[in-house]
Amino acid sequence: ENTANKIAAGEVVERPSSVVKELVENSIDAEAKDITIEVEEGGISLIKIIDDGIGIYEDDLEKAFMAHATSKIKSAEDIFAINTLGFRGEALPSIASIAKVYLKSKFIDSDSGNEIKIEAGEVVEKSKTSCAKGTVIEVRDIFFNVPARKKFLKSTSRETSLISDIVTRIAISHPEISFKLFSNGKKLLHTYGTGKLEDALRSIYGKNTCDELLYFEEHHDIYSIYGYIGREAISRGSRNNETIFVNKRYVKDRKLAIAVENAFRAFSTVNKYPFFVLFVDTYPELIDVNIHPTKAEVKFKDDRTAFKLIFDTVHGALKEDVM
Ligand code: ADP
Ligand code: MG
Numbered sequence: 001e002n003t004a005n006k007i008a009a010g011e012v013v014e015r016p017s018s019v020v021k022e023l024v025e026n027s028i029d030a031e032a033k034d035i036t037i038e039v040e041e042g043g044i045s046l047i048k049i050i051d052d053g054i055g056i057y058e059d060d061l062e063k064a065f066m067a068h069a070t071s072k073i074k075s076a077e078d079i080f081a082i083n084t085l086g087f088r089g090e091a092l093p094s095i096a097s098i099a100k101v102y103l104k105s106k107f108i109d110s111d112s113g114n115e116i117k118i119e120a121g122e123v124v125e126k127s128k129t130s131c132a133k134g135t136v137i138e139v140r141d142i143f144f145n146v147p148a149r150k151k152f153l154k155s156t157s158r159e160t161s162l163i164s165d166i167v168t169r170i171a172i173s174h175p176e177i178s179f180k181l182f183s184n185g186k187k188l189l190h191t192y193g194t195g196k197l198e199d200a201l202r203s204i205y206g207k208n209t210c211d212e213l214l215y216f217e218e219h220h221d222i223y224s225i226y227g228y229i230g231r232e233a234i235s236r237g238s239r240n241n242e243t244i245f246v247n248k249r250y251v252k253d254r255k256l257a258i259a260v261e262n263a264f265r266a267f268s269t270v271n272k273y274p275f276f277v278l279f280v281d282t283y284p285e286l287i288d289v290n291i292h293p294t295k296a297e298v299k300f301k302d303d304r305t306a307f308k309l310i311f312d313t314v315h316g317a318l319k320e321d322v323m
Pocket of ligand 1 (some may be wrong): 093
């Protein structure tokens with residue numbers, strides 16, 4: 001069964017940043033209000049996540065890692081089918097199949113906690129322990145048993161910056177949660193969980209950037225659009241500071257980005273890309289989110305309306321600023 005896990009791992013666990021994303025999403029699902037992420041050497045040697053969520057009940061501890069015990073993978077076609085179905089419930093087994101995992105958790109209603117050690121998918125240790133409420137998970141030596149995949153990892157600084165990008169996006173879309181990110185002991189990010197988007201942006205990007213931001217917001221019968229657009233002073237030569245969330249999920253969407261860029265360019269004399277954070281909320285049935293776990297694409301059933309509304313909203317905010 002470990003083979004099936006390894007195959008799934010090839011899709012879910014592309015690199016350390018995808019592990020960070022899955023683990024942090026688990027902490028969020030567990031209703032954590034405080035999440036600390038520590039990585040070493042770009043997450044290749046260590047990814048450690050500490051949360052104050054509801055924890056995992058003792059009897060569920062092993063199960064959380066063993067979803068694939070009932071794997072239905074039989075043929076190459078089945079593997080392809082899984083690609084289109086997504087990998088829900090398979091992150092932990094996948095991660096545990098290609099790394100050394102230590103997990104310690106105390107379920108909210110339990111008196112004591114439990115710890116478990118899994119290497120390459122095998123439970124090597126399990127015992128009771130005393131610990132604080134919540135969950136600590138350590139993932140060491142990613143791909144230690146899959147050298148062919150380890151070869152594809154980038155430099156530690158590149159992997160670190162990919163992790164930082166992911167944590168930044170998650171922190172922006174969850175201002176109600178406090179996030180800390182440390183890389184080799186150095187603090188890269190700290191948000192305070194005040195619940196305000198503005199506070200999260202200030203913690204992440206600093207006061208000087210935030211002073212150049214304009215808020216926009218517009219509600220339409222099927223779309224709610226809000227976010228911040230930066231004045232020309234903080235525009236960039238690349239699209240690095242363009243962040244889009246659809247229904248709170250980070251997406252990379254050229255069309256939506258262009259709607260904001262066009263509005264920005266109506267007021268800008270430089271040929272640069274704006275700094276912006278855009279949230280689009282709509283009914284889930286009006287969007288097709290590509291459910292492949294490592295992709296972030298979205299398709300609106302009616303993207304003309306979304307596009308126009310975004311353009312008008314951002315344009316309006318910029319126009320008011322120059323008047
Ligand atoms: P999924 O999140 O899709 O259910 P995962 O493999 O990511 O699948 O996690 C398996 C299960 O382990 C989760 O459903 C959850 O019950 C439990 N779990 C994982 N991480 C945490 C956490 N940080 N806190 C509480 N429970 C967790
Ligand atoms: Mg998960």
